[in-house]
Amino acid sequence: MTRDLSYEAVMGRKNEIMKKALGVDYDQYELSQLAFDYDTMMEDVEVSIKEVQRIQEEVSVGRTPLIELKNLNALVKKFSEEGKGAKILIKDEACNPSGSYKDRRASLSVYMAKKLGYKGVVTATSGNYGAAVASQAAKLGLKCIVVQECYDSQGIGQPEILEKRRKCEALGAEVLSLTVGPELFYTFLSVLEETGYFNASLYSSFGIRGIETLGVEIAEEVMARYGKYPEVVLATHAGGGNLTGTARGLKAAGAKDTQVVGVSVDLKGLHMASDKDFNKKSFTTGHTGFGIPFTTFPDRSDVPRSAARPLRYMDAYYLVKQGEVFYMTEALAQLEGLERGPAGNTSLTAAFAMAREMKDTDILVVQETEYTGAGKHPQSQLSFARERGIDLYVGDPEEEVPGKSIVLPRGPLDIKLRPVDLSKLKKSLIRNYVTMKDIKRVTELDLFYLMEETRSSYEFVKLALQLEGCELVL
Numbered sequence: 334m335t336r337d338l339s340y341e342a343v344m345g346r347k348n349e350i351m352k353k354a355l356g357v358d359y360d361q362y363e364l365s366q367l368a369f370d371y372d373t374m375m376e377d378v379e380v381s382i383k384e385v386q387r388i389q390e391e392v393s394v395g396r397t398p399l400i401e402l403k404n405l406n407a408l409v410k411k412f413s414e415e416g417k418g419a420k421i422l423i424k425d426e427a428c429n430p431s432g433s434y435k436d437r438r439a440s441l442s443v444y445m446a447k448k449l450g451y452k453g454v455v456t457a458t459s460g461n462y463g464a465a466v467a468s469q470a471a472k473l474g475l476k477c478i479v480v481q482e483c484y485d486s487q488g489i490g491q492p493e494i495l496e497k498r499r500k501c502e503a504l505g506a507e508v509l510s511l512t513v514g515p516e517l518f519y520t521f522l523s524v525l526e527e528t529g530y531f532n533a534s535l536y537s538s539f540g541i542r543g544i545e546t547l548g549v550e551i552a553e554e555v556m557a558r559y560g561k562y563p564e565v566v567l568a569t570h571a572g573g574g575n576l577t578g579t580a581r582g583l584k585a586a587g588a589k590d591t592q593v594v595g596v597s598v599d600l601k602g603l604h605m606a607s608d609k610d611f612n613k614k615s616f617t618t619g620h621t622g623f624g625i626p627f628t629t630f631p632d633r634s635d636v637p638r639s640a641a642r643p644l645r646y647m648d649a650y651y652l653v654k655q656g657e658v659f660y661m662t663e664a665l666a667q668l669e670g671l672e673r674g675p676a677g678n679t680s681l682t683a684a685f686a687m688a689r690e691m692k693d694t695d696i697l698v699v700q701e702t703e704y705t706g707a708g709k710h711p712q713s714q715l716s717f718a719r720e721r722g723i724d725l726y727v728g729d730p731e732e733e734v735p736g737k738s739i740v741l742p743r744g745p746l747d748i749k750l751r752p753v754d755l756s757k758l759k760k761s762l763i764r765n766y767v768t769m770k771d772i773k774r775v776t777e778l779d780l781f782y783l784m785e786e787t788r789s790s791y792e793f794v795k796l797a798l799q800l801e802g803c804e805l806v807l
């Protein structure tokens with residue numbers, strides 16, 4: 334009998350396809366209409382952090398340099414009041430085989446795929462993760478297919494996305510390049526079903542465990558060099574895995590008081606799934622188009638329960654502007670001799686502004702860099718933006734309107750931190766859960782789950798649920 338390959342039929346077989354493609358039965362973690370057992374799901378990853386370190390060492394992933402940015406720090410001091418100006422360190426994750434921290438995430442997924450006997454791996458991503466999976470699959474001798482949202486309906490691709498596709502292909506992956514729209518998930522499921530390959534999801538517990546080594550290295554290296562844990566670690570934030578994995582690693586290593594801060598590029602007003610807006614952004618990750626929706630509803634991912642749950646770990650969240658990140662990209666290259674890609678420079682931008690307000694004895698770690706080149710470079714992004722009618726000028730970045738202008742700062746003092754109200758995000762997570770799952774009555778178990786999910790008090794969650802019109806059965 335031939336399989337029904339219609340959209341409805343494939344989507345209808347989603348759970349069955351996922352179960353086969355990951356070897357994880359998510360049903361076992363479900364606790365109620367709303368709650369699931371996140372801690373047990375993470376504990377069930379058979380490989381401990383120590384073992385992950387060994388696995389990553391085998392494939393030359395991790396143990397990246399931690400660099401004190403001496404010239405940039407001198408600039409911070411110059412623009413800070415007496416006694417202020419914290420030290421910024423950066424973890425040079427571009428030194429990983431495919432050029433980003435995503436190698437840590439991919440290494441464990443691909444290792445598991447091999448161990449479980451799969452012949453290949455599939456991933457749906459337009460980002461660096463595709464390259465990381467391709468690189469790890471090449472090392473372990475597995476086939477790799479990357480499903481990528483690449484073009485708008487005119488067939489035009491953003492330079493950074495085209496660069497990432499080039500990289501995946503260079504590393505031996507087969508890339509299925511799609512136009513923006515809902516077919517991504519359908520294609521992904523169809524490929525998993527047809528090939529029987531492993532789902533190297535960004536959001537599986539293996540992926541997040543793989544990132545934990547980054548947090549451990551930061552804690553141990555800063556302690557060994559400076560005799561204390563860093564006051565703050567900043568993570569560029571999109572789908573939430575980067576922040577979640579790093580924070581879990583920091584805690585596992587003992588850095589329990591280190592503040593974990595998420596940073597995204599402000600792309601408010603641009604719609605990620607819109608054909609019209611798809612090519613109006615100069616950043617393809619680490620922006621609010623992913624950061625806000627994934628923070629307030631992590632399970633929008635390609636697995637039933639995402640292991641990336643940023644609100645459990647985030648102490649603060651800040652936005653920076655596109656023009657500011659371009660400025661900081663140049664500053665890193667010209668002051669430190671480090672030409673690096675956009676994502677790491679997003680949290681570096683926030684670090685620069687934050688360091689000016691912190692004590693000069695404080696340590697602040699930017700937890701990644703990524704490789705750059707070709708389409709990732711500010712020149713290609715700015716030329717592409719100008720061709721799309723976006724106004725480029727030097728001025729106050731506060732004036733920048735995503736999709737309409739990019740404002741390059743006049744000087745270092747123009748770089749600002751824009752805090753996101755975490756309590757609003759927490760309320761919005763609660764609202765999303767209740768509305769998306771159409772929940773009318775909530776039990777104590779659900780309420781305790783939401784307290785953990787949002788790191789909030791009983792009263793906070795209770796009030797938020799009441800405001801959503803839920804009946805509390807306590």
Ligand SMILES: Cc1ncc(COP(=O)(O)O)c(C=O)c1O
Nearest residue numbers: 461570571572573574575618676
């Ligand atoms: C280099 C780099 N840094 C940071 C991020 C953000 O990670 P996450 O989506 O886990 O928040 C990405 C994601 O695409 C990335 O490629």
